[in-house]
Amino acid sequence: MTAIRRIDGFAWLAAPALVYLGVLYAVPLALLLFKSLSTAGTFPSFAGYAEFFGDDFHLNILWRTLRVALLVTGLSLLVAYPTAFVLARARGVVQTIILVAMVLPLAVGVVVKTFAWSILFRSDGLLNKMLMGLGIADEPVRMLFTETALVIAAANIFLPFMVLPIYAVVRQLDPRLVEAAATLGATPLHAFFRVVVPLTLPGVVAGAAFVFSMAVSMYVIPSLIVGERSQTMAMLIARSYLFLRDEQLGSSMSAILLVIAVAVVLGSSALIRRLGGGRT
């Protein structure tokens, strides 16, 4: 009745990392989720969630967070897609320049980049000077503390994370496939939408999932660009733990963000597998 299963020797190699992540990552998160479902000692209790969803202020913040994340993802995808193709086709110095442009911001870090953008967005900053110089604006446009600025800055900061996965897929695209499409009578447009786009989809999904999950949970960027006025979920979570000492609220919000993040991870990897992008 009991089958004798030979435990693959290699499985043991994975044990250290699994144990580590299990104890220090999965368990604490599970505990947090558990905590969010217990109010004043009773379990299960949805009081925390009820409190969160019952308040318009909170709902606004949730909606704003999601909206910003979607806009950031959309904007960076729009810009990243052609850039990935250009990068794949570039050689020599040009390729180096583009790669450096992708990797240097990553290497420099979020704090430095966001700080740099906050300088640019200032009323007396470079962007306003350019807009006025070009005659597009008569007086300094208020950029800091606007959602638009946040979306632009975040899309810019997360852009490499969108470009690189798409670039990885485009690089492996067999040019013969596009040639085959052409010889079969497909116009360049038809070939693009019916051959190139479907085959780059795994990269797009990976990049979008990455950027969306980072955008939904970003803290440093909104703190510096929009501040208290238009908070995001992450900012409110930080406040609730560090200043408001409202752990109930904090844990409910954390759980919500966690569920969103997990859904994105699972959904995107399932989608990528279905699209056949599982191999690299």
Add this chain to the structure above:
Amino acid sequence: MTAVEKAARLASWLVAATVVVFLLGPLVVTVVVSFTSSSIYTLPPPEWSLRWYASLSQKSGLAEAVWLSVQIALLSTALALVLGTTAAIAVVRGRFAGREAIATFAVSPLMMPGLVVGVALLQAFRAVGFRDAWTSLILAHVIITLPFVVRTLLAALERFDFTLIDAARTLGLSYPQAVLKVLMPGLAPAFLTSGLFAFLASMDNYPISIFLTDARNKTLPIKMLQYLEEQPDPTLAAISTGLIVLALIVLAVGSRSVGLNRMVH
């Protein structure tokens, strides 16, 4: 090439050029601002000056913060390299069920809200009475750095030709020797690349760290945001410029030994 293709190509190049400008622009601006003589960020600077660099030594806690961040980055990266490599080997060479799940699990921290992971970790540590900030930070940063190692090593191992190890064994090396002399050197670029990115990710991390620091242990990003709140002057631009230079050096090292293209896969 048809007209449509030509137009599309031109448009793509324009977008890419704009992207490059917008990705590097803010960094250039920061460097320029760091040399301003005024205490506000106006551009162009009224006069060039090194005063903000000079004041770096006066900044309280800066040196300690830098040193702390470096320590944590080095130690957590080292640990991640060990844990991540073994896990990656298991996933690529093993034949057990759930391999892909393990890979996804190990890489997932990248997509989790850092803040939430930080809070969860803090509460877990508190629950078992563990209060040492320094160790907590290192343990937490392994979670951040591990995904970089696993991802890069998975790709490198999948590309590695394992018949080389068979060849080494038929030439007289034992299995452990073959692994040491053939596999490790073959993975060296992957170690370097993932180590560099892991190091930088740890240096840059704010969300997890904010919950685990205490009065005496503040990492660099936390210190920087503190400066920004207390005294927003171009000193921050000077610090940032320092980090930019560091990043450039790291990139130069990486591209010399591994090649920029290989660094991004």
Add this chain to the structure above:
Amino acid sequence: MAHLQVSGVVKRFGKQTVVDGLDFAVERGELVSLLGPSGCGKTTLLRMIAGLVHADEGGIALAGRELASVPSHRRNVSVVFQSYALFPHLSVRENVAFGLRARGVIASEAAARVDDVLALVRMQAFADGAVTQLSGGQQQRVAVARALVVQPDLLLLDEPFSALDRKLRETMQIELKSLLKARGMTAVFVTHDQDEALTVSDRIAVMNAGRIEQFTDPGTLYAKPATAFALDFVGLSTRLTGQVTQFESGRITVATATGELRANASFTRGSKVLLGVRPERIRIGAGGTEDNTLQVAITDVVPLGARTHLYARAADGDRLLCELPGTADMTETRPGDMVTLHWPMSDTLVYPATV
């Protein structure tokens, strides 16, 4: 006017001239091969006809239409690529239907045509499956189906059998040939495999360094190769070098290191020539007055079942290959033995020696 007319086509890549002023004409319904070693320009020529590469000079006309300014997707020239280039994200049926969809053929008609052609290549059972699961031979059949269903004016095939293993190759070559003939399809194959060219083609164009050295039917190509290169590239041969000592009424006498040979050719006295013979024309023993006879030392005897190869060496190192039917009794023959070989003078092929 030929169905496909290539005139004076030149293609250069940097300093290299890859296709060097080619003229090439294919009649409607003909199956033609471009045969040559890698680097001879045959694939480049194919790609120019398909519209994937621009010719530097010269013209390409198909069914009377000049193609120079016509982009690839409007040429109605289908290509079967060496790697088949099947779309991995589409099923077999969707792959085959791709060209029809691109041309706006309505779904119902397209479906019917797809089913027809899938039946033709015997792949209906796999119609809804993934192309990535198919074997090499199956993928090739899908690629052919996809190329044919759009009813092209011309079909181009780039080494379509090179990825298949040997046993499968000849069967598929014959299958494909009868398929194309049945539809009256005009096709140009590109290959480096002479057996493939000989099996499949009505005419073969032997290509070398960007030029066509000979363009004729397989029989003539084999029996009367026009150049030393063609002699070498198609079939096996025995080659001997020597100098012309006499030339009289269309017959030359050539002094080689091993002996005197005669052939029907016109070369001035003193010219260096290369003589060639097909191995199966050589027989053991002394020949008659109209034969060439040589005494040579045997180096190897290779029994190949249906035939036996006898290798011998001439005095100056030239190697002779004699092919005997498998029934020949070679058990007494040892390497080192001297043997007399002869062959008809009229079977001797003569070329100017380049070295």
